Amino acid sequence: MSSGQRLNVVPTVTVLAQIKSRLTGASKGHGLLKKKADALNLRFRQLLKEILECKSSMGETMKSSYFALTEVKYAAGDGVRHTVRDNVDRASVRVTSSTDNVAGVKIPKFQQHVDSSATSKMELTGLGKGGAQVAECRKSFLSSLELLVQLASLQTSFVTLDAAIKTTNRRVNALENVVIPKLENTIQYIKGELDELEREEFFRLKKVQGKKKRDLEAKDKLKQKGLERAPEAPKAMLHTEADDPDVVF
Numbered sequence: 068m069s070s071g072q073r074l075n076v077v078p079t080v081t082v083l084a085q086i087k088s089r090l091t092g093a094s095k096g097h098g099l100l101k102k103k104a105d106a107l108n109l110r111f112r113q114l115l116k117e118i119l120e121c122k123s124s125m126g127e128t129m130k131s132s133y134f135a136l137t138e139v140k141y142a143a144g145d146g147v148r149h150t151v152r153d154n155v156d157r158a159s160v161r162v163t164s165s166t167d168n169v170a171g172v173k174i175p176k177f178q179q180h181v182d183s184s185a186t187s188k189m190e191l192t193g194l195g196k197g198g199a200q201v202a203e204c205r206k207s208f209l210s211s212l213e214l215l216v217q218l219a220s221l222q223t224s225f226v227t228l229d230a231a232i233k234t235t236n237r238r239v240n241a242l243e244n245v246v247i248p249k250l251e252n253t254i255q256y257i258k259g260e261l262d263e264l265e266r267e268e269f270f271r272l273k274k275v276q277g278k279k280k281r282d283l284e285a286k287d288k289l290k291q292k293g294l295e296r297a298p299e300a301p302k303a304m305l306h307t308e309a310d311d312p313d314v315v316f
Contacts, residue, residue, distance in 0.1 A: 072248070072249060072252050073249055073252040073253040073255075073256050074086070074249060074250070074253040076253060076257070078256065078257040078260035078261060078264075079257075079261075080261065082257060083254065083257045083258070083261070086250055086253050086254050086257065087254060089250055090247065090250040090251065090254065093242055093246050093247050093250060094247065096242060097239065097242040097243060097247065100235055100238055100239045100242065101239060102170075103170045103171065103235055104232065104235045104236060104239060106169065106170040107169065107170055107172065107228055107231055107232045107235060108232060110169045110170075110228060111225070111228045111229065111232060114221055114224055114225045114228060115225065117221050118218065118221045118222060118225060121214060121217055121218045121221060122218065124214060125211065125214040125215065125218060128207070128210050128211045128214055129211050131207050132204070132207040132208045132210070132211045135200065135203050135204035135207045135208075136204050136208075138200045138203075138204070139200045139201050139204045141200075142200045157182075158182070159181060159182045160179060160180070160181055160182070160209070160212060161179075161180045161182065162177055162178065162179055162180070162216055163177070163178050163180060164176065164177055164178075165178065167224070169228070172227070172228065172231040173227075174223075174224045174227050174228065175220070175223050175224065175227065176220050176224065177216050177217075177219055177220035177223070178216070178220075179212065179213050179216045179217075181209065
């Protein structure tokens, strides 16, 4: 196993416990990120479906709006545009933004708000001729604007989710293919080194015990030899006494 496939650590029991703890945390993080990626992908597919539906509806609505505008020009003439501009002093439609939370990812969301006070001023536009067409045209363009705001919100959320999914997938792949395998290889390396140290220690103890055993056996042999030689001493003394000459008084 090359050093690039594992962490460069000292193989000790303490380090082994630390690496196991890191592996547990990495595994839990991998599981949470997988769940997050699944939730983001689910919302991503929902947004894609909503975008397609919104674009389909917007095509028909915009077509109806411009048909209504053509009817207004035909019924009230080109001078109606000046009448409409004179009755507008501020925007009757405002767009506000908020955020939606999907699996910890903040997604921007746009909402349309219509000012009712500004709307009442437009009710008198086209009273001479073409009033009904002006009201219908305004209503149609309000619907088109609402769809445009909705589409902008969906597409912004789509782009934000796409970036979040890519980031989450990169983290999942890094944990799955780099971090977790490296921690597992490090644990195997430390266990192997500790087993080797344990075998060396066992062999050393066995050698020490063998040497002690041999020393004890040698001492026992020396003791036995000493006991065998001890009874010969009196015989030698008796033999020397027998050889002494007799003394005559």
